[in-house]
Amino acid sequence: MTPQNVLRQSRAPLYLQVAEILRQRIARGTWREGDLLPTLSDLANEFSVAKITVRQAVKLLEQEGLLAPRRGRGTTVLPQAPAQRPxxxxxxxxxxxxxxxxxxxxxxxxxxxxxxxxxxxxxxxxxxxxxxxxxxxxxxxxxxxxxxxxxxxxxxxxxxxxxxxxxxxxxxxxxxxxxxxxxxxxxxxxxxxxxxxxxxxxxxxxxxxxxxxxxxxxxxxxxxxxxxxxxxxxxxxxxxxxxx
The missing domain is CATH 3.40.1410.10 (Chorismate lyase-like)
Structure with missing residues (x-):
């Protein structure tokens, strides 16, 4: 099932669903400290959502301390706190x-x-x-x-x-x-x-x-x-x- 189809099955706002996908990619190491995120356009195309939706999702993760905007470079992944002892x-x-x-x-x-x-x-x-x-x-x-x-x-x-x-x-x-x-x-x-x-x-x-x-x-x-x-x-x- 494609990401866009999965998103449409949930009742949660689209930007929250996109934010959770991005959050999980960071947690699993798909994107590591210092990595640049794909552009808003690329992410919008991947999830078949509007760029404003991706922008809201990225903004949420910036507020959580997971991402940071870098002028002239894009959005980068910040150092993560040590994972809790499972x-x-x-x-x-x-x-x-x-x-x-x-x-x-x-x-x-x-x-x-x-x-x-x-x-x-x-x-x-x-x-x-x-x-x-x-x-x-x-x-x-x-x-x-x-x-x-x-x-x-x-x-x-x-x-x-x-x-x-x-x-x-x-x-x-x-x-x-x-x-x-x-x-x-x-x-x-x-x-x-x-x-x-x-x-x-x-x-x-x-x-x-x-x-x-x-x-x-x-x-x-x-x-x-x-x-x-x-x-x-x-x-x-x-x-x-x-x-x-």
Whole structure:
């Protein structure tokens, strides 16, 4: 499918779509620091849009600090900030501890209350005592990268409430000798950000996100921990060793 056909399928303004294509080319290294962009006429022809549309897109990227006009030369690509450290979606429970090393929970929590488990969990049975919900954001290098809703079985939560409110929950649970995890399950689904997610994570409505659910069960199959996590799509990287 040609670029112009793709542009016509979206409801977003054309200049925003062109800006995103140019932004991605810079991010992927198609254009590097100091490179000159094609002329407005060339870009307008490539995308089958008016030159004013391309000019608006370029102006937007100039405001973002990605491009700069050079008198008599054209528009050049500026040095880019170092890319954020990606968050690997591990497929082994032990490896998750290393992933979260150095991260911090946002201490301004969104919710802290008793709650029922959401939906129908993929594995396990609910704890008869019920659950405590901690909903908050996690940060990495000053950037909120996920919203997490943690449902912890009440007996477990009451024993570790102080630490669970101040620290990352998964390391607390996995390193506590009184908690015996015998089964763990994780699912990942790609979705789009809604208005609340966009506002909290600094995204646009409809931007890609990764929805992850993690469930930890004890030997009897009782759910001790269930977490629903919404990650920024640009912070997620899934790697798998196919020969392992």
């Amino acid at each position: 968050l690997k979606v591990e497929t082994r429970l032990a490896d998750l501890l290393e992933v979260y090393s150095g991260d911090t929970p946002d201490l301004v929590g969104l919710e802290d209350r008793r709650a029922e488990l959401p939906g129908s969990p993929e594995i396990g049975t609910p704890a008869p005592e019920g659950y405590h919900l901690l909903r908050r954001m996690h940060s990495r290098e000053g950037q909120h990268y996920c919203i997490i809703a943690i449902y912890c079985a009440v007996p477990v939560f009451e024993r570790h409430a102080a630490r669970l409110r101040e620290e990352l929950a998964l390391p607390v649970l996995l390193r506590s000798p009184d908690i015996d995890i015998r089964k763990a399950h994780q699912t990942l689904v790609i979705g789009k950000s809604d208005d609340e997610t966009a506002s909290l994570l600094g995204l646009a409505i409809g931007d890609p996100v990764a929805n992850v659910r993690r469930i930890l069960c004890d030997a009897s199959g009782q759910i001790l921990y269930l977490a629903d996590v919404i990650y920024r799509g640009d912070y997620i990287r899934l790697e798998m060793d196919l020969l392992a």
